[in-house]
Amino acid sequence: MRVLLGQILPAVAAVLGLIVLWGLLVRLPGVPDYLLPAPERVWAVGWADRDLIGRHLWATVRIAVSGFVLGSVLGILVAIALTLWRPLRAATEPILIASQAIPPVIFAPILIAAMGFGAWPKILVVTLGAFFPVAISAGIAMREADRTLVDLLTSMGARRLTVLRRVRLPGAVPGIVGGAKISASYVVFSAIIAEWMGSSVGLGVYLQRSQASYRMDQLFAAVGVIAVLGVLLFWASALIGDLVLARNRAIAAGRST
Amino acid sequence: MTADGEQHPTTNEAGAGLVVEHITHRFPLPGAGLFGRHPGFRTVLDDLSLTVPPGSLTAIVGPSGCGKSTLLKVLAGLLIPASGRAEVNGTPLIGRPGGVAYHPQQDALLPWLTTLDNATLGAEIAGQSRAEARTRARALLDRFGLAGTERAWPDELSGGMRQRVSLLRSSLMPQPALLLDEPFGALDALTRRQLQFWLLDITAAERRPTLLVTHDIEEALLLADRVIVLSPVPAGIVHIEDRPDAELRREQREHGADHPAAQRILAALGPGSGT
Structure with missing residues (x-):
């Protein structure tokens, strides 16, 4: 439980400190209540609305997690394809980078118009944002695999696919985990943008309605929920990543030096 | 360059053993980039030819950086x-x-495999069944001083143990020739002696032509039927020391009677190259 003492407690203390600061700030004269509601009011509104927020939250979680899983798998597959076939990499890498320059705000409405208001267009938006960090870091890690080990396998007569399976892929696990952590910190953001652009359910919808009706207290409550969700998703992915790393023994490379 | 009759050391019966003919290798010089007007090259291996008959061991000694390891990489x-040109028992090796x-030279163990899985890796990739390779590996664990480490990860082993796992892996590979790049470097004196004798045994028993790169002249004199001395870059053969059979070599070593041979090799290595 050293994790609890070392990492979680300081984080909780810092957040509580921020909330207290916020509570003091709204008590200053001249800060209008409709712009910056007091933390206790945000809490009260959020708690009163918990059933509704919970329903929206569940929709967002489903989209974010599905998109994350899909994006990570897609990212690894893309990295493998680009590693195995160099011309493909030269041809498609600029396109992949360009796909990241297009903001989801532009992309989401097009997908929604094409695929309807179901979950899939939104999952796709999240996937598109999530696959890229995994593909890039996995690709770099696979291409820059330990030269000695690649040479060894080659000298044994191993084919490219065997070298990939036995050396490049296991060696790339730290890179894949690193990329997945970056992805995990993006997925909630993408999911909410996608919902904002057109949906009937999800925290994005709740945010949009709160904003349209100038309910800053509701808006803040939803923002709080989103912040907590983002952190939890990141922690979960980091935890899974650590477990994979421990299993993969790639962590051993760092321990031996 | 085509290879015609005239071979440097000896001509064995056609196609038997490891035959290396007129190997020349160049590395591009750094700085000769995309628009380099002068294609700069450094010749590392200069027209090297040698033959290792089946069941015999040839040692290569030479100054550091003279291209010994490069020669093995070319053959690999x-x-x-x-x-x-290079071939083993008539099968061409260049680019294959x-x-x-x-x-x-590095132990090159896969960090995500245990001792046993690392040891059988080469045999598995060569198409042998894992079960059979494991049985053979287990039989050798004792002799390699690796008993009890079957399931250890490479980072849990000492440098010497890692080198022994690596050597075990090479010896389990079924290919018809063995190329060893300083396999005993990191070992303690006792294990080193043990594994040197083991190498003598398997060379005699398996009849595989074996090429050994070493820094250690005494090791070369004990293990090799022939010691080849390379010059500094570009490496060419400057001296060939033919040795008596293994039994006599052991005796010579015990009585210090291999001194003249060592002197000749040192002389060939030249002043200031006491690597």
């Missing part, structure tokens, strides 16, 4: 030489990896 199919059991 990892580097394509500018010219020359997988033809020889190559033991690199």
